[in-house]
Amino acid sequence: MIRCIRHTAAFSFLLLVAVLVNAARVQIFETEHYGNSPANRRASIARYEQPRGALLVAGRPVTGSRDSGGRLRYERSYTEGPLYAPVTGYSSQIYGTSLLESAEDGVLSGADDRLATFPWWDRLTGAHRPGGSVHTTINPRMQRAAFDGLGDKKGAVAAIEPRTGRVLALVSTPSYDPGELSGNGAAVGAAWRRLNGAEPRPMLNRALGETYPPGSTFKVVTAAAALESGKVTDIEAPTDSPDPYPLPGTATRLGNAAKGCADAPLKDAFRASCNTVFARLGAEVGLRGMAATAGKFGFNDRRLRIPSPVAPSTFDTRMDPAQVALSAIGQYDTAATPLQMAMVSAVVANGGRLAPPYLVDKVTDARGVLVEDGPHPPARQVIGPVTAQQLQEMMVDVVAHGSGRRAAVKGATVGGKTGTAQHGVHNEGMPYAWFIAWARAKDSYEPAVAVAVVVEDAAADRADISGGGSAAPIAQAVMAAAVG
Known part of the structure; x- marks a missing residue:
């Protein structure tokens, strides 16, 4: 009898071990696998059991959280959602996050270790920290x-402060309300x-x-390359x-929409936007010199983050x-984001x-204490x-005496x-209208803002009319808000 008890006890001990x-295997070695499993709802429930941290503009929250009463309790809400959607992005319980909601998700959700005094203790106890706040430069x-x-x-529209790099405005139209994507009901899927x-789109x-x-806004980069290389002194x-100019190695002759471009000085050619x-x-200047100058301005940089990802602007090498x-002259396969062209203007x-x-x-924590x-x-x-300084002179001349008069502030x-x-195909699409600019208050030595505006499918007969008529007034309003 005693022998049977001993065998049973030993077997029970082995089972316990x-x-x-x-x-231990599940909790230590398999924790990430089970934690990330789509079938595990605990992580989602924990993520949405408390309000998400706020994104702020000029100290005022433009995001919030509303109590849905469901298992995924708190849903994201947005103040003036379409206005700030290109800044905030969306935070959806079904479709994830984008833009700042994605780039700063750790802070906003409370998962970032910078929000904890003792991160190891929170991990040990499984405590869920309150989300922090992200203060934007807008x-x-x-x-x-x-x-x-x-x-x-x-x-x-993209606008930045030239001296610091602070992004002051970031707008894309048509826009949408990110709040439509916040919950997890059928309406979210339909939206x-x-x-x-x-x-x-x-x-x-x-x-x-x-x-x-x-287009012709790239002529700022070309002028910089010509001046830096000594091709123009x-x-x-x-x-x-x-005028016209025969393209090297071809029978194609490039002309101009403007008059007076033959043998024109750089300043006059810049004001009239002479393609030739x-x-x-x-x-x-050549391929190597042009590519090097474009690269210095930010073209071909695939690492740019603000911290939202930015599509790389390209200049073929x-x-x-x-x-x-x-x-x-900004054609062939040269391509740029509005942010990139605002950077070009800011450099000047x-x-x-x-x-x-x-x-x-x-970034601040839930109590408002500075984290970083x-x-x-x-x-x-x-x-x-x-x-x-020479580029500044030529750009001022465009606004004072050329096609950019409607941008004057x-x-x-x-x-x-x-x-x-x-x-x-064959350039049959309606043209894109561009305007890039910078403004400085007359009583200041520092520029207040650099801005780039692009308007798709802007009807116009020539570059200076299109950019000056469709895009320049928008840039003017942004610059007036900056210096006013």
Whole structure:
């Protein structure tokens, strides 16, 4: 009898050891597998059992949380959702997160270890920390001016502070209300299908995620390359440019929409947007020089984050001379986001230095205690100060005497460049209207803002009319909000 009891006890002990070993295996080695399993609802329930942290604009929350009363208790809510959607993105219980809601998800959900005094204790006890707050760099007056200026047009606006790189406005139209995607009911699925299937693509962030041929606004980069390389030493001296200009190695002759471009000085060619002058200068600078200058401005940079991801702007590095000439006037396959072209304008305004753009000013915990200042990456010299000063002079001339008159702001010095980009098969599509600019209050030495505006399918006959008529007034409103 005693022998049977001993055998039973030993067998029970072995079973207990097996249970403990298996429990340790599951809790230590398999925890990530089971935690990430779609069948495990515990993580989702824990994630939404408390309000999500806020995204703030000028200290005011533009996001919130509402109590749904369901198992996934708190749903995201948005104040003026369409206005700030290109900044916030969405936070959906079904479809995940995007833009800042994604890039700062750890802080907003409370999972970021920076929010805890003793992170190891929270992990040991399984405590769920309250979400922190993310303070953005957006200026609400400039955001509103850009949004109202675009109205029902398809397009985008990006504005940054040249000296610091702070993103002051980020607008894409048509927009959408991210609150429609917040919950987990049938209405959310229907909204997702409707928004993704809509022809105007309201969920596309045109300011960060779409690239366009920059057209004549790219001539700022080409002028910088010509000046930095020494191909042009005097912006008021004749350039020996024919009109029309035969593209190198081809029978194609490039013409101009403007008059007086033959042998035009760089300053006059910039004001009139002479294709022949800039195509010839691009071919003379050459592929290596043009690509290097474009790269310094930010083209071909696939690492750019603000911290939301930004589509890379591209300048081809494998072209023949004719293609280089076309790329120098912002055509062929050169492509840029509105944010990239705002960076180009900012370099000129900031004396040739580029401060990398950023969208997060600081992060605080649920009590308002500072957790981290936003990233302030150091500025780098892109072009020389003398070149920047010459480009400033030419851009001011465009607004004072050229096609950018509608961008003038009372009480401010404004420089700008218009542009139209052809697109579609055989350039049959309606052109994109561009305007890039910067503004500085007359009593200040520092530029207040650099802005880029693109309007899709803007009807116009020529580059300066399109950019000056469709896009320049929108830029003017944004700059007026910045200096006013």
